[in-house]
Amino acid sequence: MKRTEIKSLLSIEESNENILVKGWVRTKRESKNVAFIALNDGSTINNIQIVADVNTFDETLLKKINTGACISAQGNWIASAGGKQAFELHAEKINVLGEADPDEYPLQPKRHSLEFLRELAHLRPRTNTFSAIMRVRHTLAYGIHKYFNDKGFVYMNTPIITGSDAEGAGEMFKVTTLPENNPPKNERGEVDYTQDFFGKATNLTVSGQLQAELGAMALSKVYTFGPTFRAENSNTTRHLAEFWMVEPEVAFNDINDNQDLAEDFLKQVIKYTLDTCKDDLAFLNKRAFEEEKNKPQNERNELSLLERLEFVISNEFERITYTEAIDILRNSKPNKKKKFNYLVSDWGIDLQSEHERFLVEKHFKKPVIIVDYPASIKAFYMKLNDDKKTVRGMDILFPGIGEIVGGSEREENLEKLKEGMKKVGIPEEELSWYLDTRKYGTAPHSGFGLGFERLVLFVTGMSNIRDIIPFPRTPQNAEF
Numbered sequence: 001m002k003r004t005e006i007k008s009l010l011s012i013e014e015s016n017e018n019i020l021v022k023g024w025v026r027t028k029r030e031s032k033n034v035a036f037i038a039l040n041d042g043s044t045i046n047n048i049q050i051v052a053d054v055n056t057f058d059e060t061l062l063k064k065i066n067t068g069a070c071i072s073a074q075g076n077w078i079a080s081a082g083g084k085q086a087f088e089l090h091a092e093k094i095n096v097l098g099e100a101d102p103d104e105y106p107l108q109p110k111r112h113s114l115e116f117l118r119e120l121a122h123l124r125p126r127t128n129t130f131s132a133i134m135r136v137r138h139t140l141a142y143g144i145h146k147y148f149n150d151k152g153f154v155y156m157n158t159p160i161i162t163g164s165d166a167e168g169a170g171e172m173f174k175v176t177t178l179p180e181n182n183p184p185k186n187e188r189g190e191v192d193y194t195q196d197f198f199g200k201a202t203n204l205t206v207s208g209q210l211q212a213e214l215g216a217m218a219l220s221k222v223y224t225f226g227p228t229f230r231a232e233n234s235n236t237t238r239h240l241a242e243f244w245m246v247e248p249e250v251a252f253n254d255i256n257d258n259q260d261l262a263e264d265f266l267k268q269v270i271k272y273t274l275d276t277c278k279d280d281l282a283f284l285n286k287r288a289f290e291e292e293k294n295k296p297q298n299e300r301n302e303l304s305l306l307e308r309l310e311f312v313i314s315n316e317f318e319r320i321t322y323t324e325a326i327d328i329l330r331n332s333k334p335n336k337k338k339k340f341n342y343l344v345s346d347w348g349i350d351l352q353s354e355h356e357r358f359l360v361e362k363h364f365k366k367p368v369i370i371v372d373y374p375a376s377i378k379a380f381y382m383k384l385n386d387d388k389k390t391v392r393g394m395d396i397l398f399p400g401i402g403e404i405v406g407g408s409e410r411e412e413n414l415e416k417l418k419e420g421m422k423k424v425g426i427p428e429e430e431l432s433w434y435l436d437t438r439k440y441g442t443a444p445h446s447g448f449g450l451g452f453e454r455l456v457l458f459v460t461g462m463s464n465i466r467d468i469i470p471f472p473r474t475p476q477n478a479e480f
């Protein structure tokens, strides 16, 4: 007999005599004559109720049906007398596929702390919260591919191992097969990477952008969606050492087109997920609401998770320049009252997350796109404005998250790009392939990078990035 997934079973609202389900036991309640088993198979947040007549089943079998055990059950799908569910499965046959010793199984049918569950990353998808997050994460990823596909973008896989250290986005992880003890040395006494696997020093990529630019200069519209790695020692609720980045790159787009694309993209992907993951988001909405109660009054969100998501898709993002942002911050209450850890005085400083969150959460109360940053705090490839001081970079800031997107119009002029590289000490030889696009048929172009986990964080209403990726990689932590 074919197994029916719980998601489709729940949509069957008529009696059916021959239903087979398989899944993991969430809870079991026993009364004198019947056992009630809540079963989940991950196809939906919702469980089904299985009713088993204790007199027809072997006692040893019933004993094995514990939280965490995997079972199959066959029986009749019929209207339920209990008020909680419309239908339930009256079991005729039950098999225990995998036992879970109740004295050892660590997930009890009660609320566990997120910290505790992080230690159990291999089992936490069996909780409501994490299975909901995983389905929402999947839907966001699918929605992203769908968005770009519908718009005629080409999905481009950029390399994970890279020979250039040019992005300047952060510390990199080395990739080498040289022996740890006593690696070969050159005349200068340094490790001789010409003898390494690739004949040169290599790292894990921090971004697929530079290669995506090469693609855009032929295909016009490309995007990457892959893992990126940063070895910075940032132990925050927003940073991972291994995270996924979505990077569209578009020929002929200027910085305004770039903002339009990013805003439309974020709204459409969030809308798609709202429409697709109703049950999971309703659950996460309730969860976030409960969580809010533990926060001090002044830190609580005025809007619920679902209201925040609706708000983002139905309101225009605020667009301001860096200079305007600095003016607002300089004259802000927390700055005047010296409440910021980093006080804002001079033009040219890098914005800290406390500043970004003030702009988004307190001042504008909506997503904000900041453009025209000082050249000195942004990457070498960003297009210089006519003022020679600022570049056409943009960051998108989201409530509760801070920076979610970073991007720019790219410097397409060969000489200016070379100048920029010289300033930050990047040798031309290292990026000769990148410079070639400016040499041969260069074109204005723009792109951005979305931190996928930060989007998942926003959409699920969770507060720690370690809780929305299956197996987080952070400083001192590469378990599982």
Ligand code: 4AD
Residues within 6 Å of the ligand: 167, 169, 206, 207, 208, 209, 230, 238, 239, 240, 241, 243, 245, 247, 248, 403, 404, 405, 406, 407, 408, 447, 448, 449, 450, 451, 452, 453, 454
């Ligand atoms: O702002 P970033 O560093 O931009 C780039 O890497 C560009 N090459 C993108 C481009 O123009 N194609 O990173 C982009 C986004 C950030 O806005 C943030 O959302 C996310 O990636 N991000 C991280 N997410 C999790 N953990 C980290 N350590 C992150 N660092 C950046």
Ligand code: MG
Residues within 6 Å of the ligand: 395, 403, 405, 406
């Ligand atoms: Mg950035």
